[in-house]
Amino acid sequence: MIKTGWITPARFLYSFLNCVIGKLVTLVSIFRKLAWYFKAERRTYFWGVIGLLLTALLGIIPPRIIGMLVDLMDKRTLTAGKLGLALGVMTVTALLAYAARFLWRTAIWGGAANLERTLRERLYWHFMQMDTAFYQRYRTGDLMAHATNDLSAVQRVAGGGILQFADSIITGGTTLIAMMIMVNWRLTILAVLPLPLIAIVARYVGTKIHVAFGESQAAFSRLNNKAQESIEGIKVIKTLGQEKQDEADFEGQVQDTIKINRYTNFLDAMFDPLITVIIGLSYVATIVLGGRYVTSGVISLGQLVTFIAYVGMLVWPMFAIGQLFNTMERGNASYDRVNFLLHEKSSIVEKTDGIKQPATGTIDFDVKAFNYPDDKEPRLTDVDFSLSTGHTLGIVGRVGAGKSSIIKLLLRQFDDYQGAIKMGGHDIRDYTLDAYIRSIGYVPQDSFLFSTSVKGNIAFANPDLSDQAIEDAAYTAAFDTEVDNMPDGYQTEVGEEGVSLSGGQKQRLAIARALVIDPEILILDDALSAVDAKTEAQILERLGSNRAGKTTIIAAHRLSSVVNADEILVMTDGHISERGTHAELMAQNGWYKRMYDQQQLSDSIGGGND
Known part of the structure; x- marks a missing residue:
């Protein structure tokens, strides 16, 4: 059997029904996903729909009045009184329509703004x-694109x-x-004929837009990154x-993004021209048949004018x-992406009945x-x-030896391990995160600084x-003299991520920021690597005086940072x-002694930072 290119009525009906069902599924899908919000804001959207209904009903009146005026003019029976009455009715209708539009715009756009705010906050x-x-799996640019x-x-x-x-x-x-009701049902059927064509076009182009929009979002994320x-x-x-x-x-990457967006915009732009052509055909057919109805006396000239106005509506x-x-396809894809993020689970599970008292006491790490x-x-x-x-622990070793892993576990960045970490006799996983984390002041090697003043960064936590x-915090971190030499002192802006400061200045500012919360435990994760030996010694001396009775953990590559620690751990391959103490480790004549001697020799030759 030879297949032809003709579309049979059965195939057309099947395509139309398939299209309608597919689009209804899309509509139901996204509305079902957002049902929690529409339910919460049902009153807002109720008044929005009422406003739309009133606007639509009021919109029917002016075309009918215009048609009646045309009939009166055609019959030469139009008087000033009738014209004034018609204009008065149209004026009142316009004012009521203005109020109805204000109602639905306030309700619907206000509801949409509330949804965006709610999702952003979530x-x-x-x-x-x-x-x-989570942040190892997702790049910042991707997260920003979602947000x-x-x-x-x-x-x-x-x-x-x-x-x-x-x-x-x-x-x-x-x-x-x-x-x-007001004109003619035959003309109305003619006006409805374009609707199936619009639905079919929306089905095929809408599917392509869904895919293209996803690619466009991905390209934007890559460019952001x-x-x-x-x-x-x-x-x-x-x-x-x-x-x-x-x-x-x-x-x-810009060119790739533009290319992808051009294709997306091309598909997006296909809707309006296609619908315009279909509406144009409807106008032509309406005028041709409507003109015949007027000449044959089926409808009046005023009714035809009214009908044409309704076609425009x-x-x-x-x-x-x-x-x-188009809106639903995009919204559906975007909501799925956002919802996928919101359903990501953190491996750090906080107990609802956890200990709420600040964590204190001896740390038992096993x-x-x-x-x-x-x-x-x-x-x-x-x-x-x-x-x-009140004691100090030093942790040293080669890169990748496990120093930072110990600190990450202490900070509860990971909870899945064999063994137990206790503080004050309680497993740290039994504390609420607020109670536990607030007891720790953490300073990494590369601290993030905010685009504000020196004072704003130090006082960030309070x-x-x-x-x-x-x-006082700046003094303990040996940063006070540096600040005094800055043009605006503590009000000096540090720039984005502290771009105006040196590496050593950033580290000392970060130490000062950690000190102002007076933490039970201060963790310095190679946080003195960018300062010179003299400044390092000054910071350690002031920390010893300032933090008497408080616990300190120092992870470092430079062994001079830990020589005064009560105990030093040398990590090797995890x-x-x-x-032991510095003296005990020197006596063991192992890796610690060899590395210490090498670093001392290097410093004597003339090493330094900051």
Whole structure:
């Protein structure tokens, strides 16, 4: 049997029904996903729909009045009184329509803004609760794309989507009813004929838009990541003379993003022209048949004018149908992306009945084995130590030996390990996160600084901190003299991520920031690596005086940072290979002694930082 290109009525009906069902599934899908919000805001959207209904009903009146005036003019019976009455009715109708439009705009757009705010707050709070593994899986640019573009697309569902859905039904329905009752049902059927064509077009183009929009969002995320990475690494790029290469790489990604967006916009732009052509055909057919009805006396000239005005009123509902599917496709894809993030679970589970008192007391660390989520081999094996309150522990070793892993476990960045870590006799997993984390002051090697003043950064944990407390913290961190030499003292702006400060200045500012909370435990994770030996000794001496009776943990590559520690652990391949005081380790004549001697020799030759 030879297949022809003709579309049979059965195939047309099947395609139409398939299209309608597919689009209804999309509508039901996204509305079901957002049902929790629409239920909470049902009153707001109720008044929005009432406003749309009133607007649609009031919109029927002016075309009918104009048609009646045309009939009066055609019959030469129009008087000043009748004209004044008609104008008065139209004026009142316009004022009422203004009030109805104000009602639905306030309700629907206000509801959409509330949804966006709610989702932004949820997503931001979710980001605050997620663990380290989450941020290893997702790049910052991707998360920013979810928090901007995706949320805006979902917001359009609750705003433009509701408007398009309700208005296409209400305005389209009331207009069609008015056309059948006030004019002629045959002309009305002719006006309805384009609707199946619009639905079919929306089905095929809408599916492609869904895929293209996903690719567009992914391209935006990649470009976001590239821009952020280049800006953060601008010093390295300039130092290595890679400006042109990085610019070329960025330009390539921009071109790829533009290419993808052009295709998306091309598909998006297909809706309006296609609908315009279909509406144009409807106008032509309406005028031809309507003209015959006027000449044959089936309808009056005024009724034809009214009908043509009603056809014009159908343009927006038809546009709304096409835009509705586009909005829903985008919103559906974006909500899925955001919802996927919101359903990511942190591996750090806080007990609802956890200990709420601040964590204090001796630290008992006994981890039999720990490996990161994506690692098969354990990163720590049989690591145990006890650190009494008021004592200092030093942790040293080569890069990758396990120093930072111990600290990450102490900070509860990972909870999945064999063994137990206790503080004050309680497993640290039994504390609430607020009670436990607030007892720790943590300073990493590369601390993040905010784009504010020196004072603002130091007092970040307590904005109401007194100037004296800020200055005392800066003194303990040996940063006070540096601040005094700055142009605006403690009000000096440090720039984005502290770009105006040296590495050593950043570290000392971060130490001061940690000190102002007076933590039970101070953890310095190679936080003195960028200062010279003299400044390091000064900081350690002041910390010893300032933190008498408080616990300190120092992880370092430079062994001079830990010589005064009560106990020093030497880490090798995830386990403790040497332990003891500085004098005891020097006497063991092992890795610690060899490394200490090498570093002392290097310092005597003339090493230094800051």
